[in-house]
Amino acid sequence: MSGIILKDKALVASLRAGLLVWYDTHGRKLPWRQGERDPYRVWLSEVMLQQTTVPHAAPYYEKFLRLWPTLRDLAAAEDGRVMAEWAGLGYYARARKLLECARTVVRGHGGVFPADETELLKLPGFGPYTSAAVAAIAFGHAANVVDGNIERVMTRLYAIETPMPAAKPQVREAAAQWVNDDRAGDWPQALMDMATLICRPKSPVCGGCPLAEACVARARGEQERFPVKLAKAPKPRRYGVVFVIQSGDDVLVERRADKGLLGGMLGLPHTEWRSEPYRTEEITPPLSAPFEVIGSYEHVFTHFALTQEVWRAQVSDESVCDFLRRNNSFQLLPVSEKVLPTVFAKALKMKPVAPGLFD
Ligand code: SF4
CATH class of the missing domain: 1.10.340.30 (Hypothetical protein; domain 2)
Structure with a gap:
């Protein structure tokens, strides 16, 4: 100095x-x-x-x-x-x-x-x-x-x-x-x-x-x-699949565990965020439904960058009610309510790349 x-x-x-x-x-x-x-x-x-x-x-x-x-x-x-x-x-x-x-x-x-x-x-x-x-x-x-x-x-x-x-x-x-x-x-x-x-x-x-x-x-x-900075190491990349499961104008969300990333927040169900991309046969949605893959998006957390594929399905009231009875950390949320963290809000904003492609 x-x-x-x-x-x-x-x-x-x-x-x-x-x-x-x-x-x-x-x-x-x-x-x-x-x-x-x-x-x-x-x-x-x-x-x-x-x-x-x-x-x-x-x-x-x-x-x-x-x-x-x-x-x-x-x-x-x-x-x-x-x-x-x-x-x-x-x-x-x-x-x-x-x-x-x-x-x-x-x-x-x-x-x-x-x-x-x-x-x-x-x-x-x-x-x-x-x-x-x-x-x-x-x-x-x-x-x-x-x-x-x-x-x-x-x-x-x-x-x-x-x-x-x-x-x-x-x-x-x-x-x-x-x-x-x-x-x-x-x-x-x-x-x-x-x-x-x-x-x-x-x-x-x-x-x-x-x-x-x-x-x-x-x-x-x-x-x-100034300030002098050391070159930053690139953030590690992780991959995941998020499930947008809609019943009418509502979407299925779950209350996340209190501890950990986004703890205590509402979020969309998703696979583990891991360092390898997923193969389709590895992916198990929380409930069985005719899913379509509508694309993927990027989200950057403090410690890693995430590439997340979006799987979307429209399900009947009966099947979602049956699911909710068996899984009490889940609930339905009106799609219009803006209470989800950005990493999930991005999935709700996605439109199919080519509408009808997966019908
Ligand atoms: S403190 Fe910042 S704005 Fe002020 S003279 Fe120095 S470099 Fe310029």
């Missing part, structure tokens, strides 16, 4: 003040920034924003607040309802942790989030980032909040050559130099907004950057080289 800013605390103070002035005029008007800084709202937004863009998370945030305006409301909600309302937001373990955390705070903290970063870190679903973000934004504590956007700014400002993620300790050290009690809650938000609007991954707009004077990468003309 160059250390140029370490030596000049007055420059840090002046650039920091300049960025906060920029934020007052150009900061994004996001739904979770309206009104009082309520720890419940700050926490809810931070959980939803993990691995998710602002435009995607915002409608979910507003919907959750309409359905469960307070932490106590959320803690009292029925698990299946919360999972269903989360559908489409992805990374479903977050929804389970959200509920677990709400109930822990109600039971163990009288329904009030602790203000201390170390105490926050003990709550379900809280890692170093969320603890620091809630401590800073909701409680105004001088916490060192470092997300991917702030990493980008810091690696450029200091021209950190160590590849990510090994550079994380250096990045934290760099970011800590800018943290103090003055507008401690606004600071990380100002930095994130600057990172999103100005210090963009591609084509940063350095001419409008309040921190440009101190930026080593800019001085060298190699902003986009």
